[in-house]
Amino acid sequence: MVPKPHLDPQSEVPLYQQLCRHFTGLIQSGSLRRGERLPPTRELAGLLGLNRTTVSAAYELLESEGLITGQVGRGSFVTGGDPGDGAGLNWNAILEASHVTSIQPAWKAGADAISFAVSRPSEELFPVDDFRASCEEVMAGPDFASVLQLGSPGGYEPLRQYLIEESRQEGVLRPSDDLMITTGCQQALDLVRRVVLQPGDKVLVEEPVYPGLKNLFLESGADLTGIPVQTNGMDAAQLERALAKARYKALVITPNFQNPTGATVSRAGRESILRLTHNAGAVLIENDIYGELRYEGESLPTLKQMDPTGDSILLRSFSKISFPGLRVGWVMGPRALIGRMMEAKQLSDLHSDQLSQATLLHFALSGRLRAHHAHILQAGGERLKAAVAACERYLPGGTRFTRPQGGMNLWVRLPEPLDTSELLGRAHHEGVGYLPGKYFAVNRPEPGSLRLSFAGVDPVRIEKGIKILGEIFSTELERQIASREREPAPAMV
Amino acid sequence: MVPKPHLDPQSEVPLYQQLCRHFTGLIQSGSLRRGERLPPTRELAGLLGLNRTTVSAAYELLESEGLITGQVGRGSFVTGGDPGDGAGLNWNAILEASHVTSIQPAWKAGADAISFAVSRPSEELFPVDDFRASCEEVMAGPDFASVLQLGSPGGYEPLRQYLIEESRQEGVLRPSDDLMITTGCQQALDLVRRVVLQPGDKVLVEEPVYPGLKNLFLESGADLTGIPVQTNGMDAAQLERALAKARYKALVITPNFQNPTGATVSRAGRESILRLTHNAGAVLIENDIYGELRYEGESLPTLKQMDPTGDSILLRSFSKISFPGLRVGWVMGPRALIGRMMEAKQLSDLHSDQLSQATLLHFALSGRLRAHHAHILQAGGERLKAAVAACERYLPGGTRFTRPQGGMNLWVRLPEPLDTSELLGRAHHEGVGYLPGKYFAVNRPEPGSLRLSFAGVDPVRIEKGIKILGEIFSTELERQIASREREPAPAMV
Numbered sequence: 001m002v003p004k005p006h007l008d009p010q011s012e013v014p015l016y017q018q019l020c021r022h023f024t025g026l027i028q029s030g031s032l033r034r035g036e037r038l039p040p041t042r043e044l045a046g047l048l049g050l051n052r053t054t055v056s057a058a059y060e061l062l063e064s065e066g067l068i069t070g071q072v073g074r075g076s077f078v079t080g081g082d083p084g085d086g087a088g089l090n091w092n093a094i095l096e097a098s099h100v101t102s103i104q105p106a107w108k109a110g111a112d113a114i115s116f117a118v119s120r121p122s123e124e125l126f127p128v129d130d131f132r133a134s135c136e137e138v139m140a141g142p143d144f145a146s147v148l149q150l151g152s153p154g155g156y157e158p159l160r161q162y163l164i165e166e167s168r169q170e171g172v173l174r175p176s177d178d179l180m181i182t183t184g185c186q187q188a189l190d191l192v193r194r195v196v197l198q199p200g201d202k203v204l205v206e207e208p209v210y211p212g213l214k215n216l217f218l219e220s221g222a223d224l225t226g227i228p229v230q231t232n233g234m235d236a237a238q239l240e241r242a243l244a245k246a247r248y249k250a251l252v253i254t255p256n257f258q259n260p261t262g263a264t265v266s267r268a269g270r271e272s273i274l275r276l277t278h279n280a281g282a283v284l285i286e287n288d289i290y291g292e293l294r295y296e297g298e299s300l301p302t303l304k305q306m307d308p309t310g311d312s313i314l315l316r317s318f319s320k321i322s323f324p325g326l327r328v329g330w331v332m333g334p335r336a337l338i339g340r341m342m343e344a345k346q347l348s349d350l351h352s353d354q355l356s357q358a359t360l361l362h363f364a365l366s367g368r369l370r371a372h373h374a375h376i377l378q379a380g381g382e383r384l385k386a387a388v389a390a391c392e393r394y395l396p397g398g399t400r401f402t403r404p405q406g407g408m409n410l411w412v413r414l415p416e417p418l419d420t421s422e423l424l425g426r427a428h429h430e431g432v433g434y435l436p437g438k439y440f441a442v443n444r445p446e447p448g449s450l451r452l453s454f455a456g457v458d459p460v461r462i463e464k465g466i467k468i469l470g471e472i473f474s475t476e477l478e479r480q481i482a483s484r485e486r487e488p489a490p491a492m493v
Numbered sequence: 494m495v496p497k498p499h500l501d502p503q504s505e506v507p508l509y510q511q512l513c514r515h516f517t518g519l520i521q522s523g524s525l526r527r528g529e530r531l532p533p534t535r536e537l538a539g540l541l542g543l544n545r546t547t548v549s550a551a552y553e554l555l556e557s558e559g560l561i562t563g564q565v566g567r568g569s570f571v572t573g574g575d576p577g578d579g580a581g582l583n584w585n586a587i588l589e590a591s592h593v594t595s596i597q598p599a600w601k602a603g604a605d606a607i608s609f610a611v612s613r614p615s616e617e618l619f620p621v622d623d624f625r626a627s628c629e630e631v632m633a634g635p636d637f638a639s640v641l642q643l644g645s646p647g648g649y650e651p652l653r654q655y656l657i658e659e660s661r662q663e664g665v666l667r668p669s670d671d672l673m674i675t676t677g678c679q680q681a682l683d684l685v686r687r688v689v690l691q692p693g694d695k696v697l698v699e700e701p702v703y704p705g706l707k708n709l710f711l712e713s714g715a716d717l718t719g720i721p722v723q724t725n726g727m728d729a730a731q732l733e734r735a736l737a738k739a740r741y742k743a744l745v746i747t748p749n750f751q752n753p754t755g756a757t758v759s760r761a762g763r764e765s766i767l768r769l770t771h772n773a774g775a776v777l778i779e780n781d782i783y784g785e786l787r788y789e790g791e792s793l794p795t796l797k798q799m800d801p802t803g804d805s806i807l808l809r810s811f812s813k814i815s816f817p818g819l820r821v822g823w824v825m826g827p828r829a830l831i832g833r834m835m836e837a838k839q840l841s842d843l844h845s846d847q848l849s850q851a852t853l854l855h856f857a858l859s860g861r862l863r864a865h866h867a868h869i870l871q872a873g874g875e876r877l878k879a880a881v882a883a884c885e886r887y888l889p890g891g892t893r894f895t896r897p898q899g900g901m902n903l904w905v906r907l908p909e910p911l912d913t914s915e916l917l918g919r920a921h922h923e924g925v926g927y928l929p930g931k932y933f934a935v936n937r938p939e940p941g942s943l944r945l946s947f948a949g950v951d952p953v954r955i956e957k958g959i960k961i962l963g964e965i966f967s968t969e970l971e972r973q974i975a976s977r978e979r980e981p982a983p984a985m986v
Contacts, residue, residue, distance in 0.1 A: 118643065124638070
């Protein structure tokens with residue numbers, strides 16, 4: 001597609017600059033038009049017999065000149081030059097001002113790859129026949145046409161009423177509360193943000209934290225402070241110190257099996273966090289998306305249940321306990337807040353899809369959800385055990401990792417000087433994926449940390465995958481130590 | 494539930510103030526707790542033998558004192574007083590700063606009511622069996638578990654590829670464009686706003702305009718200017734004058750069967766609007782949600798097709814041509830823009846439900862969508878004809894209304910001094926609903942205007958409903974004229 005450049009290795013002009021000039025010419029002459037994709041760096045390097053870093057450097061230069069834009073996992077596209085038949089908009093300038101940032105690196109995993117990168121359930125465990133039966137019940141129902149018709153921002157009303165009733169019986173929903181359905185917990189976070197946060201508001205979150213929360217709140221101009229998560233979840237003493245120093249608008253916490261650490265806040269911790277947040281007059285947002293995935297130990301009440309004021313906001317979802325592809329979550333909170341969130345929902349997308357909501361209602365009412373829940377609790381427990389055992393066995397000495405009682409994630413801290421971002425390419429090459437700690441950092445990056453999402457992988461592959469990671473990490477650690485020993489001591493000056 | 498007040502009709506204190514004091518006492522003493530609902534005004538008025546306006550006045554006073562909050566269609570709730578076991582948050586203050594505003598008045602229509610209030614298809618025309626067959630095909634497919642699994646922000650990939658192919662063949666999607674799936678057109682508008690608009694940006698919209706666009710953009714701090722819609726859609730001459738006066742970031746237009754007017758922009762108008770927007774360097778956002786609902790006349794190319802620069806953004810949806818409850822729309826635009834919108838989508842809700850996307854794909858691929866489309870075109874044409882005929886026959890002399898060639902809406906302008914907001918209560922009382930013009934106004938309210946959404950009502954009920962409206966409007970017009978004639982001329986001073 002792209003004409004081959006004439007590059008002169010003898011020239012004083014570095015090769016990457018020559019390559020950059022070549023592309024600049026193609027873009028300015030219109031041979032490469034806006035929106036066209038540049039060859040991947042690896043492919044072009046192979047084609048031209050160049051080092052891949054040379055090609056990357058050329059692309060970086062082109063990007064700094066506004067001629068191309070790199071999109072994570074999608075390649076580099078021409079954004080500058082003549083737009084074609086007429087002079088068009090400068091999309092770089094228009095989009096530059098946006099605060100939206102990309103979140104996850106793409107990894108095109110092969111069929112036999114082992115991915116610990118995504119915190120999601122295992123699709124082999126999906127009770128597809130049970131789901132089909134529930135959906136067929138919905139489609140055979142006398143009110144089915146109304147499921148297909150325009151609905152209400154609060155959600156499909158029969159499902160909403162079911163969740164209200166369940167939450168009341170559980171003692172979570174008070175008479176002063178209301179409940180609405182959202183497109184997963186992610187949308188609940190977005191809607192809370194929309195009605196509660198102003199740009200510049202200070203918000204407390206966990207450190208490390210779920211990247212989808214961090215990026216969403218940063219996009220809205222919030223000023224985030226991370227409170228470290230310890231074995232017993234968010235550290236109350238550090239929370240107290242933070243609250244003594246500044247005025248915070250809100251605190252977001254995942255007290256059960258936190259993403260990414262898997263940590264759970266103790267009962268005493270919950271009481272402290274509630275008291276501190278309450279005294280500080282901050283809005284408490286409790287994300288309980290993993291709460292129903294307890295494989296061992298005793299359940300603890302939600303912060304919302306323990307909260308004497310009734311002001312807490314509680315987020316839940318069907319995504320982790322059943323089918324994330326259906327995107328059905330819900331949120332409970334004071335009536336005035338939920339009323340405003342419904343208005344924000346109407347502006348966002350009118351309402352969520354109703355076929356999935358109606359089907360999940362039948363899936364729950366028929367007892368199929370309960371059966372599936374029991375099944376995934378058993379499978380999840382086995383997977384958790386396999387992951388912990390493999391970490392103990394295969395990860396290099398000096399590694400620390402969490403030992404959660406539920407959820408989908410383990411948090412691993414490798415010994416220094418290992419850097420999980422640098423090692424990820426090697427892991428992908430060996431067919432294993434994970435998310436490096438940098439995606440979860442708020443104020444304190446931990447280059448040696450990584451998240452292992454174990455719930456989507458069966459025990460045999462968990463062991464195999466962690467074994468491969470252990471070999472990569474151990475080899476690199478030995479190499480680093482050896483090279484450090486070889487390095488001559490610097491002269492004292 | 495609420496203790497009956499002792500009201501003294503002989504007192505110098507007006508009854509509504511007495512009633513307000515009574516409730517203030519109940520709230521401050523904790524007899525009425527935060528989040529509790531006050532009796533509906535009508536019910537309380539009946540109970541106490543008071544005029545309903547007295548009760549409304551008392552509630553307004555309570556609301557102005559921050560003790561209760563009225564939510565349209567949901568009643569009034571206690572928001573002040575003692576929060577219960579501890580001093581809680583001041584939700585009024587927290588939510589006050591939000592820009593989200595409520596959109597539509599709720600009307601609990603009875604089963605035999607005739608509602609022209611919502612621009613949506615008729616559920617009696619839904620091909621439920623065809624839908625069921627498509628969904629069953631999806632559920633029987635070998636990849637069904639992946640439909641239930643976590644997906645991608647761009648949409649369910651097979652549907653996305655289908656829409657890309659269709660749009661390419663139609664000549665709408667260019668090589669420099671990309672396409673993503675959204676939760677209906679409303680979310681496409683929200684995502685465009687998120688990545689393109691900054692608070693304070695000036696945006697051109699139609700006048701009158703779709704309220705979901707107006708409220709969304711106002712919430713994001715945009716400064717809206719309405720360009721009047723005439724018989725041939727947005728007026729290019731007025732657009733030119735506006736663009737000469739100020740710098741606008743974007744223009745949003747629905748060139749086909751605009752909501753609420755039903756107006757369509759002529760080919761010459763499209764050329765002018767494109768040229769003007771292009772010369773002004775503004776982003777052109779084309780909402781084509783009604784484009785496939787042409788009942789008569791010749792189709793016109795989209796602005797995106799006519800645009801020499803390729804910068805236009807085009808929004809489409811399955812909502813009006815099939816099932817709005819599934820919330821599946823899509824948006825096309827320059828690759829860099831769509832890439833950023835996918836990132837914004839991930840922050841909004843990760844992705845849209847996949848069951849509906851997969852089912853709609855099968856619905857389209859099987860030819861069932863085409864058959865349904867032919868059916869609704871025929872039914873829509875009949876409904877449009879019935880609506881126009883009834884407007885001609887029953888609405889009072891001096892009424893003007895649009896005569897669209899497609900879509901779902903007619904725009905009616907009643908003779909002065911009729912006020913459609915004031916008359917709505919009477920229409921509801923007679924079992925007929927519509928949306929008063931005030932919801933659609935940007936800069937120029939037209940109190941005598943209203944939107945008649947005819948597509949969801951069968952021809953017999955269209956005639957019946959418009960006849961009832963005609964009687965209400967004519968009676969009121971006669972009354973107003975008579976009372977004007979009776980009024981003595983004021984003395985000249």
